[in-house]
Amino acid sequence: MKPVITTEALTKQYGSKAVVNCLDLSVPAGSIYGFLGPNGAGKSTTIKLLLGLVKPNSGSIKLLGREINEKNRLSILSQTGSLIESPAYYGHLSGFENLQIICTLKNVPETEIYRVLKIVRMEGQKDKKVREYSLGMKQRLGLAAALLGNPGLLLLDEPTNGLDPAGIQEIRELICSLPNRYGMTVLVSSHLLSEMDQMATHVGIIDKGQLIFQDSLAVLHEHSRLQLLLKTDNDDRALQILKRSEISAEQKGGKLYLRSAEDSLVIKAVSVLAASGVGVLRLSEQQMSLEDIFLHLTGRQVSL
Amino acid sequence: MKSLFIRQLYAERQKGRKKHLSLLPLCFLLFQVLWALWQLTHAAPEELETGYLLLFHHLPLMNTILLPMLAAVIASRLCDMEIKGDTLKLLYTMQKPAQLFHCKFLMGLKYLFYFTMGQGLLILGAGKICRFTDPLKWTMLAEHMAVTFTVSAVLLAIQQTLSLLSASQLLPLAAGLVGCFLGLFSLFFPTPIARLFIWGYYAAFPAASTDWERDSKIVRYFEVPFPMTGFLLFLGTVFIIYLLCKTLTVRKEV
Numbered sequence: 001m002k003p004v005i006t007t008e009a010l011t012k013q014y015g016s017k018a019v020v021n022c023l024d025l026s027v028p029a030g031s032i033y034g035f036l037g038p039n040g041a042g043k044s045t046t047i048k049l050l051l052g053l054v055k056p057n058s059g060s061i062k063l064l065g066r067e068i069n070e071k072n073r074l075s076i077l078s079q080t081g082s083l084i085e086s087p088a089y090y091g092h093l094s095g096f097e098n099l100q101i102i103c104t105l106k107n108v109p110e111t112e113i114y115r116v117l118k119i120v121r122m123e124g125q126k127d128k129k130v131r132e133y134s135l136g137m138k139q140r141l142g143l144a145a146a147l148l149g150n151p152g153l154l155l156l157d158e159p160t161n162g163l164d165p166a167g168i169q170e171i172r173e174l175i176c177s178l179p180n181r182y183g184m185t186v187l188v189s190s191h192l193l194s195e196m197d198q199m200a201t202h203v204g205i206i207d208k209g210q211l212i213f214q215d216s217l218a219v220l221h222e223h224s225r226l227q228l229l230l231k232t233d234n235d236d237r238a239l240q241i242l243k244r245s246e247i248s249a250e251q252k253g254g255k256l257y258l259r260s261a262e263d264s265l266v267i268k269a270v271s272v273l274a275a276s277g278v279g280v281l282r283l284s285e286q287q288m289s290l291e292d293i294f295l296h297l298t299g300r301q302v303s304l
Numbered sequence: 305m306k307s308l309f310i311r312q313l314y315a316e317r318q319k320g321r322k323k324h325l326s327l328l329p330l331c332f333l334l335f336q337v338l339w340a341l342w343q344l345t346h347a348a349p350e351e352l353e354t355g356y357l358l359l360f361h362h363l364p365l366m367n368t369i370l371l372p373m374l375a376a377v378i379a380s381r382l383c384d385m386e387i388k389g390d391t392l393k394l395l396y397t398m399q400k401p402a403q404l405f406h407c408k409f410l411m412g413l414k415y416l417f418y419f420t421m422g423q424g425l426l427i428l429g430a431g432k433i434c435r436f437t438d439p440l441k442w443t444m445l446a447e448h449m450a451v452t453f454t455v456s457a458v459l460l461a462i463q464q465t466l467s468l469l470s471a472s473q474l475l476p477l478a479a480g481l482v483g484c485f486l487g488l489f490s491l492f493f494p495t496p497i498a499r500l501f502i503w504g505y506y507a508a509f510p511a512a513s514t515d516w517e518r519d520s521k522i523v524r525y526f527e528v529p530f531p532m533t534g535f536l537l538f539l540g541t542v543f544i545i546y547l548l549c550k551t552l553t554v555r556k557e558v
Contacts, residue, residue: 051397054557077397088394090385092322104315105398107308145394 002065004029004153004185005050010059012045012209019045021209023059027187027202030179034200034217035189042209043189044085047157050187051082064153078106081146082155087138088145091131095122095141098130099148108149116144120174136167143174147182154178156188160195172199193294205297212297220293228258228266231282238278245272261285309407312399316382316407325381329419332374336366337426344434350522355436357512357525359427360448367423367452367506368487374419375459376480378412383467383476392468392558401554405464409546412460420453444511447530454535455505458542459483462502465549469556502545509535 005027012020020042027033037043048054050061052073061068063076090098099113117123120140130138139159146154156175160168176199178184190196196203196217203220205213213220230249232238235256242249247269248259258269266283273280343362344355351358386392395404424445431440459480466476487503498504509531515524 048393048557051393053393053396074398074400080397082394082397084393086390088391089389090319090391091389092385093319097318097321101315101318102394102398104311104318105395107311 002029003027003062004064005033005187006062007046007050008060010046010049010061011057012042012049012054013057018209020049020056023206023209023211024214025204025211026214027185027204029185030183031185031201032175032179032199033185033187034196034203035187035206036193036196036203037189037191037206039191041191041206043191043206044157045209046206047082047084047155047187047189050155051077051080051084053084078149079151080153080155081148081151082157083139083142083146083159084155084157086161087135087142089130089133089138089141091129093130094127095130095133095137095144096126098141099145102145102148106149112148112150113144116147119147120144121170135162136164136170139163139167139171143171150182152184154184154186154188156186158189158191160190160192168195175199205294207297227286228261229282229284229286230256230258230269230280231284232256232273233279233281237276238273241272241276241278242269245269247272257286308399309403312403312407313410316411319385320382320411323381323385325378325415326418328374328377328381329415329422332370333419333422333426335370336363336423339366340426340430344430347434351525352434353437354525355434356427356431356438356440356444357527359430360444360511361514361525363423363427363448364451364507364510365491367455368491368504369484371419371452371456371506372459372483372487372503373480375412375416375456376463376477376483378415379460379463379467380473380476380480382408382412383464384473386468387471387473396558401556402550405468405550405553408464408468409461412464413457416453416456416460420449420456423452424449441527443530444527447509448511451509451535452506454539454542455502458502458545461542461546461549465553468553505538508538 003026005025007023007025010020010023010025011018023046025046035043035046045054049056050063052068052070064079066072066076068076090101095117096113099116100110103110103112114123117126120143122137122140122144125133125137130141133141139162143156143159146156159175160171163171172195175186175188178186188199200217202216203213204211230238235251239249239251239256245268247265249269250257250259258266270280270283340359344352347355347358386395427445427448428440430436463476463480466479467473470476483503486501487506490498490501490504491507499508510528511530512525513528515526516522517524
């Protein structure tokens, strides 16, 4: 698939701190690209860089096959929709009137409003003032605004932030339907790996401004290899013995794990422990969670 | 098909719905009408003989007190909706920041224009109702209105910049209030120092001045020539200040 977003060595620094550091993004056409990372990793800044809201210190950005610069920025962005951080709205106006303003600026006929309101299921609330909307409704209105003009590319920054579980599910289903129903490519950022697992076809993981993983979700899951939980009568001693025997093991949350479930390694580990007088009580297979994958990739424990 | 700039201006109009912004110049004007009524009903008959000159002398002082606040409130009302609704990051994907600045400024100018025209009508109406005997010089009226509008416009640009750069509208409104006082106090400063305070420029190009006779205690109003060169220099400064304000706003990342 031809990439819709490509960045090369994209860098943004504030003072001496690189918030985005040599980022090489490649978002395939028709994909839902989950842009993942803990809070403060540089996701929002990257999206703002893509939209030209923040100027990069170095690097280049290609959107929809064209290299973006100050002259063509608005022309390229006219084929994109975006929802950045919190929803943007005029509280004193109704949802319909808010969308009218976007139609005027995007030069889109107002008949489009009914179409996008139907997509986000907000026809019933269109005449209510937006300041009276719940956060979920504001978020859906923001999404409706992004969909005006049927853009080929959607950039959504944490669109489920602050929503209740039902709202999250609704937005998730909506995003999932966009590539097939409207041929859109969606880049959606989140700090929740589990959310991406249910939505994305491709994943990019950013940490401290650097892209540490980028591929399809299937490839990410390949990192989710098996590990073995080892229960002994003395885990601390067992760990020392395994390390001495150069068998890859670790202790997490007070539990002892063998990093590989390879047969020969398991046989070797059990034999070594038995020979050293450590009693092996239990051996059980465990799948790595996405949090574990992140830990594996970054070497850091984060709350995802 | 409307051009991009016209569409952006139209969008500003759409945003202003239900804000009732036209009431702002009307309220300030109403206050001036009441003040003019009080002033003129208490004026001596010989003062009414130079009634237009009296107004051309007093109204700039009144404008110095009121209009910095009007500019601050208009700018705040126009920009607050963007700050409160966090809309700049969305708008800047559809329009250039500089164009948003120009459109907002033009919208604000519209209300200042209403006020200036209203003040012109106030002068004409006062002349008819209070039967001023001196003839109205249309050039004086035009000069007075040009000064009122231009000084208000530059204050609007400053206030708009503050309003777009501030997370809360308290600071820009406080700046407007401080501007009122600075403008008023600057009238008592030596001229070179007074010229440093843009808020006091309403009275910097007076169409009329006064002469007070100590013995008879009579105030006499007389026409003074309009300082056209000074005004043209001021227009140049206004343009530079506007560009600076625009640059400051555009440079801010959202």
